[in-house]
Amino acid sequence: MVRRGGVRRCLSTVGFYGLAVMFMLPTVFVFYWMITLSLKPQVEATAYPPSFVRFSVSMAGYREVFTKYPFLLYTWNSLVVAAGCTALGLAVGLPAAYSIARWRQQRLALAILVARIIPGIAYLIPWYIFFRRLRMVDTYGALILTHLIVGLPIIIWVMISFFEDVPPDLEDAALIDGCSYFGVFWRVALPLVKPGIVATAILSFVFSWNNFLFSVILAGRETRTLPIAVYTMISYEEINWGTLAAAATLITLPVLLVALVAQRHIVTGLTFGAVKQ
Amino acid sequence: MSLQEWFVSSLTPPRFIGSANYSKILFGDPRFREAVARTVYFTVLAVAAETILGLAMALLFNREFWGRGVLRTLAILPMVATPTAIGLVFVMMYHPTLGVANYLLSVVGLSPFRWTYSSQTALYALALVDVWQWTPLIMLIALAGLASLPREPYEAAHIDGASTLAAFWHITLPLLRPALVVAVLFRAIDALKTFDIIFIMTQGGPANSSETVNILLFNQAFSYFNLGYASSMAVALFAVVLGASLILIKVRRTASW
Numbered sequence: 001m002v003r004r005g006g007v008r009r010c011l012s013t014v015g016f017y018g019l020a021v022m023f024m025l026p027t028v029f030v031f032y033w034m035i036t037l038s039l040k041p042q043v044e045a046t047a048y049p050p051s052f053v054r055f056s057v058s059m060a061g062y063r064e065v066f067t068k069y070p071f072l073l074y075t076w077n078s079l080v081v082a083a084g085c086t087a088l089g090l091a092v093g094l095p096a097a098y099s100i101a102r103w104r105q106q107r108l109a110l111a112i113l114v115a116r117i118i119p120g121i122a123y124l125i126p127w128y129i130f131f132r133r134l135r136m137v138d139t140y141g142a143l144i145l146t147h148l149i150v151g152l153p154i155i156i157w158v159m160i161s162f163f164e165d166v167p168p169d170l171e172d173a174a175l176i177d178g179c180s181y182f183g184v185f186w187r188v189a190l191p192l193v194k195p196g197i198v199a200t201a202i203l204s205f206v207f208s209w210n211n212f213l214f215s216v217i218l219a220g221r222e223t224r225t226l227p228i229a230v231y232t233m234i235s236y237e238e239i240n241w242g243t244l245a246a247a248a249t250l251i252t253l254p255v256l257l258v259a260l261v262a263q264r265h266i267v268t269g270l271t272f273g274a275v276k277q
Numbered sequence: 278m279s280l281q282e283w284f285v286s287s288l289t290p291p292r293f294i295g296s297a298n299y300s301k302i303l304f305g306d307p308r309f310r311e312a313v314a315r316t317v318y319f320t321v322l323a324v325a326a327e328t329i330l331g332l333a334m335a336l337l338f339n340r341e342f343w344g345r346g347v348l349r350t351l352a353i354l355p356m357v358a359t360p361t362a363i364g365l366v367f368v369m370m371y372h373p374t375l376g377v378a379n380y381l382l383s384v385v386g387l388s389p390f391r392w393t394y395s396s397q398t399a400l401y402a403l404a405l406v407d408v409w410q411w412t413p414l415i416m417l418i419a420l421a422g423l424a425s426l427p428r429e430p431y432e433a434a435h436i437d438g439a440s441t442l443a444a445f446w447h448i449t450l451p452l453l454r455p456a457l458v459v460a461v462l463f464r465a466i467d468a469l470k471t472f473d474i475i476f477i478m479t480q481g482g483p484a485n486s487s488e489t490v491n492i493l494l495f496n497q498a499f500s501y502f503n504l505g506y507a508s509s510m511a512v513a514l515f516a517v518v519l520g521a522s523l524i525l526i527k528v529r530r531t532a533s534w
Contacts, residue, residue, distance in 0.1 A: 020338070027351050030409065119518055122514060231361060255359060
């Protein structure tokens, strides 16, 4: 009896891991394929049938990306815009979320949700006219401001839930002891919601880094971010797969690394607004 | 702006034309109507698949096992990856003659598809990318929901002789509904707005077969510079998205009782 139970458990474990591998294989495979393609020389990248494990490693794709295009400039642009957007988003979003949570401004919360819902493309036309009149197309300012519309609602929406968890008694105690409202926010509430700040900062950075729609219209020659740079690469000339895969790997690798390091925070940020209400 | 005839490139200034743009959308432009239908179809298809798959995965992974951390990491990678990069990789994988997707199909013994290169399959191929990218989100939310479920109802059901399936149907699903509805709501809203993947992989083609409202709008505004008409489409799109979210919010209210 005991042995039969053991066998059955063993079989169910094998079955479980079999299913788990089956479900997760597509995820792994796409990234694996992207990276191996980027390392293959051109002849092997387009070979049919494709080789999965055995191929000769070549850095030609990466070399071409950096020598034929100003890839470092594009990386710098992406970095400046994403960092600027995150910093500004936190500076505006944290006090906003705090006040919404503390004084239960439900209507404002709803307005934030609506901002989250509105299709980005609906903003794009007015902005295009607006920034053209101001001669701000192809400036970091325009990109940072527009990327805020994606990052800010996420920051506020997630942070509201975090601030609501801060016990009001703690804040009242600080107020009675003579702390100003800003002091309460700065010295009491903010330190308590640090995990939330990390989570939203990462998310806002990632979304800005990945943004394609706003940058494709508002970025010019000087401020082109990575996704746009790669897109223009494919539209202007016939390009070989190794180079394309190398570029794809380069633009997405930084966010993947951030995700690996800060996975717990990202899960919190992505699921918090949904589960805890 | 949506009430004006406004071409950026032409020398004529914007001209007020009242609701003409809207009547054109509603009655006179089959291309727009088809784009709306396509957008909704794409969304329903992708989100339904994501919900079923994500829920199945959450049920499977809702236990202690070696490798939970690895699973969580793998789950978030597609969601944070840059859509531009993902689109490029899928374009290469979908290539009809050289792509790895058809090779894998031939290994299993299936006949090859033309994926995004044929007007019959383009929309499905794009929906598949969306499913690949966002199923983990539903899974994570469902997992978080499952973790917070109480144990007692299951014990009671077990004593009453309920089968596992019955317990799932009558206990797990109703308790999980609020979390699931919110997940589906956010997913549906984002799927309606899908732009990057489609623009990079097909640009609405071949033969407009994957032209969603977003793509049509973008081309009207920034290829033909027909800003007035594009603005009225933007308003219409906003109305569709807002309508979808209102419906789902309402469903959620009734679900939380």
